[in-house]
Amino acid sequence: MHATIDLPFPMRALLAGARRKEAALLDLAQKLVRVESPSDDKAAVDACVALAAAHARGLGGRVKLHRQKKFGDLMEARFGPKSKTGAAGRTLLLGHLDTVWPLGTLKTMPCRLGTGRLGEVRLWGPGTLDMKVGVAMAFTAIEMLTDAGMLNQEIVLLLTSDEEVGSPVSRATIERLAAECAQVFVLEAAQGLAYKTARKGVGDWRIEVSGVAAHAGVDFEKGANALRELARVIETVSGWTDLKRGVTVSVGVAGGGSKSNVVPAEAWAEVDLRIVRKADGGRIERKFAALKTVDKRCTVAVSGGINRPPMERTRGTVRLYRQARALAAELGFPLEEASTGGGSDGNFTSALGIPTLDGMGAVGEGAHASHESVVVEHLAPRTALLAGMLGLR
Numbered sequence: 001m002h003a004t005i006d007l008p009f010p011m012r013a014l015l016a017g018a019r020r021k022e023a024a025l026l027d028l029a030q031k032l033v034r035v036e037s038p039s040d041d042k043a044a045v046d047a048c049v050a051l052a053a054a055h056a057r058g059l060g061g062r063v064k065l066h067r068q069k070k071f072g073d074l075m076e077a078r079f080g081p082k083s084k085t086g087a088a089g090r091t092l093l094l095g096h097l098d099t100v101w102p103l104g105t106l107k108t109m110p111c112r113l114g115t116g117r118l119g120e121v122r123l124w125g126p127g128t129l130d131m132k133v134g135v136a137m138a139f140t141a142i143e144m145l146t147d148a149g150m151l152n153q154e155i156v157l158l159l160t161s162d163e164e165v166g167s168p169v170s171r172a173t174i175e176r177l178a179a180e181c182a183q184v185f186v187l188e189a190a191q192g193l194a195y196k197t198a199r200k201g202v203g204d205w206r207i208e209v210s211g212v213a214a215h216a217g218v219d220f221e222k223g224a225n226a227l228r229e230l231a232r233v234i235e236t237v238s239g240w241t242d243l244k245r246g247v248t249v250s251v252g253v254a255g256g257g258s259k260s261n262v263v264p265a266e267a268w269a270e271v272d273l274r275i276v277r278k279a280d281g282g283r284i285e286r287k288f289a290a291l292k293t294v295d296k297r298c299t300v301a302v303s304g305g306i307n308r309p310p311m312e313r314t315r316g317t318v319r320l321y322r323q324a325r326a327l328a329a330e331l332g333f334p335l336e337e338a339s340t341g342g343g344s345d346g347n348f349t350s351a352l353g354i355p356t357l358d359g360m361g362a363v364g365e366g367a368h369a370s371h372e373s374v375v376v377e378h379l380a381p382r383t384a385l386l387a388g389m390l391g392l393r
């Protein structure tokens, strides 16, 4: 079954500790959720960051804000003894405070405790599952270890503010801090009940086709139909999908033309790419760059590329998962591993070769949807598990 691990502490005691802190955890989570923080509103995200920074300082964290112009500031907080062994003595805990929800969402999607379909208690609200509850779990796990005198390594908690828009400004900081650490724990939601050991890589492109406008009745032959040409391009790129290799190319939005009686001079499409293997990224980037038109009077221009490399199921990540599975067994629940087509900031750290375990946050459903919620009964066991993983070093 599971590998046995010499535990420096009893997991059941951690679970009891997590249960004692559950009310405070829920309180902190609700405070974070009630400060709405859409990625594109710096002032709003900064208010949420300030709340998290104050909490981190209250726990004895050494807080550093990485100021940003366009997005919310990034919060780095270090806990525990400073590492004397470099990366070996450090873990990066990675989360984000931005959400996909615009200001005012709380009016129609209030943050509240209530019951779900099966009578289970849930915390509802924008950004609960993705991922402010995960942030509250991390703070609670750090507090538990500190209180118990079990924090024997340096924990670097990094909370970013632009994850939901692809981490354009935080990526460099994420990668720099990850390189200083032996392992990365990502506070994104679990996949069902499972931790995530693999994620697909993500790319996006915009395709623009230019043709020649003409009157569809009077001058048909003079026109070069950009929409027709775009349709051919869409067929071409869609044909790169290879489900066996885990490659999907999906044209998500498209448009063009002006009036039905005008041969369109412009057409465009936006494309989503997912890959399992890093090598497929370069291969498909080259294919996009080499796209050609059939009608030589049309031209095609592409922009975009791979945004997140895949998080491959590496040996280091599997080793972390097996440790977590053994600790979960001590706590009395089975822990599965899962892969997902969605990307996270764990993709960046894993691609650097740093063992990365993801999905260590809350259990629930409805990320980016109006029924976003977290199941409360899983909070204490998952927080105890997170604390146990942090306490192993």
Ligand SMILES: [Zn+2]
Pocket (backbone or CB within 6 Å): 096, 130, 131, 163, 188
């Ligand atoms: Zn997220």
